[in-house]
Amino acid sequence: MDYETILFDMDGVLLEGYHTDRAVYRQAAAATLADFGIDHGGDPPPDLVAPDTVADIRATCDDLDLPTAPAWAYRERAATTIENESIVAGDRAAFPDADVLETLAEDCTIGVVSNNRHGTVRFVAAHFEWPVDAVRGRFPTLEEFAHLKPHPRLLLGELDRLGAEDALFVGDRRTDVEAAHRAGIDAALLTRSGDPTPGEEEPRFHIESLAELPALLDD
Template sequence: MTYDAVLFDNDGVLVEPPPLELLTEAAADAFAAVGVEDPSEADVDAISYGVTPDRLRDVCSTYDVEVQDFWQTRDRTASDAQVASMRRGGKPRYDDVATLDSLADPLGIVSTNQQATIDAILSHHDLDSLFETAHGRPPTVASLRRKKPEPYYLDRALADLDAESALFIGDSETDVLAASRAGIDSAFIRRSHVAAVELDVTPTYDLDSLWDLHELPGVTLAEN
């Protein structure tokens, strides 16, 4: 069996993930932008990372702000903060991303980060030409219900690449679950921030580095 495509999560796989403090500050900025000057620390944390639609609606009800307008503001401030940090040297690309040049399979990205952030990362790190498709989230509440471990964006990437068999590389349990639900293989990459993580699900492969892709059955290497 050979894969029709190889897909990648972005943060923690291709580039270093943003520090939680950066996302928390961006969330506080989002509250300020809609006129909420003194949100509770718990509510700032709730919309910083791992946001659920129900929790978002609860927070918006507490401060009497419109859900979709607030979420668009939050996603914009989170994206702007990450892009500004990247331009100062944050979100560096992992060295082993260089191995993607040696892969012959069509490549794609499926990320829970904002589409605007993914587009900026690809441009900043000169990765555009490597990937035939790249899916982040649009700034909608509906996107929260579709993010991994739901396979929605993986399915869209597979359709873009006309791929039936594929490998998805991620750094979280939700990545492995999303791949399983999409009916494709998964590889869990043990970056430093997840080196000791014990998963409750079993990926198809466990990788130390993207260089390990060279050794996987089904991955096609470009001819020299």
């Protein structure tokens, strides 16, 4: 297969852990309330810790008399600082097979596209010295949170930045596959357990390790 660009999801694909630990967001939300002078008492509201929608965030901020956009941006940046420090401390590591990036980078443009926060995606790529040409995570805005994968916005932005058309996106969720399809590119679904995640979106390739990619792409 002749792809000029290969894009990777980060959490669960290159970096151990399915997502940012909820405790990180709980700590970030608590810091947000404290710095905005809100004496909430007890745990932060769930919809400031792990909201499902922008509407959830707005409703919670309205209830607390918080300015929504600034509070959300603060919470996102606080979470980035907390998680980056935890990665330096060794709480999350790169998967051993992420070293395949070195081989793939000899012939392809490499990028990382993640629903995680952009500051952490950029930090992780630099920390583990991955040979990537560009990274894209979500920026600390409500607009970005509303357009996470499976919406194709993040992928399309990365493809445009790299000037890429013939690309493959490697992810570990069906939403990654859907995002790739909506962006007009192929997908490889990584299932390290060997059991594909449920869902209707079918990838071009099924793999159980990133180490399979060089041989697969040479076929």
